[in-house]
Amino acid sequence: xxxxxxxxxxxxxxxxxxxxxxxxxxxxxxxxxxxxxxxxxxxxxxxxxxxxxxxxxxxxxxxxxxxxxxxxxxxxxxxxxxxxxxxxxxxxxxxxxxxxxxxxxxxxxxxxxxxxxxxxxxxxxxxxxxxxxxxxxxxxxxxxxxxxxxxxxxxxxxxxxxxxxxxxxxxxxxxxxxxxxxxxxxxxxxxxxxxxxxxxxxxxxxxxxxxxxxxxxxxxxxxxxxxxxxxxxxxxxxxxx
Numbered sequence: 001x002x003x004x005x006x007x008x009x010x011x012x013x014x015x016x017x018x019x020x021x022x023x024x025x026x027x028x029x030x031x032x033x034x035x036x037x038x039x040x041x042x043x044x045x046x047x048x049x050x051x052x053x054x055x056x057x058x059x060x061x062x063x064x065x066x067x068x069x070x071x072x073x074x075x076x077x078x079x080x081x082x083x084x085x086x087x088x089x090x091x092x093x094x095x096x097x098x099x100x101x102x103x104x105x106x107x108x109x110x111x112x113x114x115x116x117x118x119x120x121x122x123x124x125x126x127x128x129x130x131x132x133x134x135x136x137x138x139x140x141x142x143x144x145x146x147x148x149x150x151x152x153x154x155x156x157x158x159x160x161x162x163x164x165x166x167x168x169x170x171x172x173x174x175x176x177x178x179x180x181x182x183x184x185x186x187x188x189x190x191x192x193x194x195x196x197x198x199x200x201x202x203x204x205x206x207x208x209x210x211x212x213x214x215x216x217x218x219x220x221x222x223x224x225x226x227x228x229x230x231x232x233x234x235x236x237x238x239x240x241x
Contacts, residue, residue: 024057027045027046027049027057028057028061030045031045032058032061032062036214036217036218036221037062037214037218038218038221038222038225039221040058041054042055064207064211067207067211068203068204068207071203071207072200072203075203081127081162081163082117082125082127082128082131082159082163082168084116084117085116085117085118085119085120108151109151109152109155109169109172109174110132110135110139110151110155112172112174113128113131113132113135113155113168114132116168116172127162131158131159131162134158135151135154135155135158138154138157138158139151139154152169152174155168155169156169
């Protein structure tokens, strides 16, 4: 491997960036998410990060704009029914690496769905298991001409019952993205934009309320701390006297 080639450098940089991103995600999940601000460590909880860098991360995480983005991402993630298990690899890269597993044979659409939704324990989520069971039932039903149903059609129908616009077949290269004229997509674009703005406004209002409640709890914590310090000071003075 020539480490001076641009593709190699790019792959290494991307791998490092993914590692750093995952490292920070784990830090945030353990030491920031769900933790009152007055209890968030003021010094780095890990030896591999300086205190200054840690404080910069905390300031970044608690910025209202970044909190809003984080909650939007969490909200979108919670709507995903079928989480792909290919890791940081794209569907295309993962499918290409299945060649050895199938010994040069072309995996079927259902095989691709299985392989891209199988976790490290070689298991599936309940939602994926339901889809696989329904696909199997659909494939056993004969078509009008008595032939076996096309797997792409069967998978598309099953996913379409659960997702408004399933993209799996397009992501793995089994279905081309349909093209439509600008005039025909304009109403859809306007509706999508309006719906997105409404959802964003609802989320902003919700986050503002959460921030208000969080600030109230922080102030209560500070008041309790001040009261404890005052009582301790009073007690200390009484002991000295």
